[in-house]
Amino acid sequence: MYIPTLDDVLAARERIAPFIHRTPVLTSRVLDELSGAHLFFKCENLQKAGAFKARGASNAVFGLSDEQARKGVATHSSGNHGTCLSYAAGRRGIPCTVVMPRTAPQAKKDAVRGYGGRVVECEPSTTSREAVFAEVVAETGAEFVHPYNDPRVIAGQATCSAELIEQVDDLDAVVAPIGGGGMISGTCLTLSSLAPAVRIYAAEPEQADDAYRSFKAGHIIADDAPNTVVDGLKVPLKDLTWHFVSNSVSDIHTASESEIVDAMKLIWKRLKIVMEPSSAVALATVLKNPDTFAGKRVGVVITGGNVDLDKLPWN
Known part of the structure; x- marks a missing residue:
C-alpha cells in the first residue's frame, strides 16, 4: 500500500491548477455567535463540478x-x-x-x-x-480511480487544506465530513506536515456512523447500506484512509438527521450559498460540541453543492 506524501501533494497542486478553482473562505458573525468559535468556511461547493472531489x-x-x-x-x-x-x-x-x-x-x-x-x-x-x-x-x-482509497485521489484532496492554511492564519482546528475518508485523509496528510499543531476532527451522521465506531474500536467497521439523508457519506473506510484516520484524527463527532438539516438551513440562510446535506455535518457537530470548539479558530470544509433542489431534506 503506497502512502502519499507531501511531495505528492505539491505535485498535485501544480498538476491540477489549470482545472480547479482556488475556492473562497467565508465567515459569519451569527454562526460565530451560535458556535462560540471563530468559523472559517472553505467553500468547496463552489469548486469545479460542485465538489472538492x-x-x-x-x-x-x-x-x-x-x-x-x-x-x-x-x-x-x-x-x-x-x-x-x-x-x-x-x-x-x-x-x-x-x-x-x-x-x-x-x-x-x-x-x-x-x-x-x-x-x-x-x-x-x-x-x-x-x-x-x-x-x-x-x-x-x-x-x-477509487472514490477515496487511492493515493492519487488523497493527494488531490489534500490541496484543499493546503489552500485553507494559506488563506486563514493560526487555525486551531479543521472539521470536515467523513464517509470513506478521502477528504479527511488529505487533510491529515497536509496538516501533519505543514501545520502539525492544528487538530483534525471528522464529522459523521449518527445513522451512518461506521467511521465513529471504527475509530473507537481501533479497527474498520463497515456498514453495507446505511440509511441517512446524507447520501454522500454512506461508504465505509478502507485500508489507506484508515491509516490516516487512525493516526492523525483527534476525534470523530456525530450529528442526528435533524441536527444536520438544521445546520444545512443555517448555512443556506447565513452564508447565502447552496450546499448539500453532506456538507452540513461539519457545522452540525461544531454546534453540538461547544466544549471542544469554544473560542477556537476552526476551519469548516463545505464539501459540495450538488443538491437536488426538487428533493430538499426539509420538504
Whole structure:
C-alpha cells in the first residue's frame, strides 16, 4: 500500500491548477455567535463540478500516462466523485463510466451525464456497487480511480487544506465530513506536515456512523447500506484512509438527521450559498460540541453543492 506524501501533494497542486478553482473562505458573525468559535468556511461547493472531489479526480486523470488513459477511467460513486471524474475525463478527452446506486439523486446522475460520463446503475449497497463495477472494468478495461482509497485521489484532496492554511492564519482546528475518508485523509496528510499543531476532527451522521465506531474500536467497521439523508457519506473506510484516520484524527463527532438539516438551513440562510446535506455535518457537530470548539479558530470544509433542489431534506 503506497502512502502519499507531501511531495505528492505539491505535485498535485501544480498538476491540477489549470482545472480547479482556488475556492473562497467565508465567515459569519451569527454562526460565530451560535458556535462560540471563530468559523472559517472553505467553500468547496463552489469548486469545479460542485465538489472538492474535482481535486482528487483531476489529479488522478491528469497523472495517467497516455497508455493508461487510452481506455478511459471508471469508478463507483454515490454522485460527486463520479461527477468530478467525468469532468476531469472530459477535460482530458477520454471516456468515463460511473457505477451509481439507483437511489442516487437524479441531479447527480444528470451531472455525470452532463460532463459526458456513462452511468451504470446498481442497488444501494456496497456489495452491489462493487459487483457491478467489476463487470464494468472487465468490459471496458478502464483505469479504476477509487472514490477515496487511492493515493492519487488523497493527494488531490489534500490541496484543499493546503489552500485553507494559506488563506486563514493560526487555525486551531479543521472539521470536515467523513464517509470513506478521502477528504479527511488529505487533510491529515497536509496538516501533519505543514501545520502539525492544528487538530483534525471528522464529522459523521449518527445513522451512518461506521467511521465513529471504527475509530473507537481501533479497527474498520463497515456498514453495507446505511440509511441517512446524507447520501454522500454512506461508504465505509478502507485500508489507506484508515491509516490516516487512525493516526492523525483527534476525534470523530456525530450529528442526528435533524441536527444536520438544521445546520444545512443555517448555512443556506447565513452564508447565502447552496450546499448539500453532506456538507452540513461539519457545522452540525461544531454546534453540538461547544466544549471542544469554544473560542477556537476552526476551519469548516463545505464539501459540495450538488443538491437536488426538487428533493430538499426539509420538504
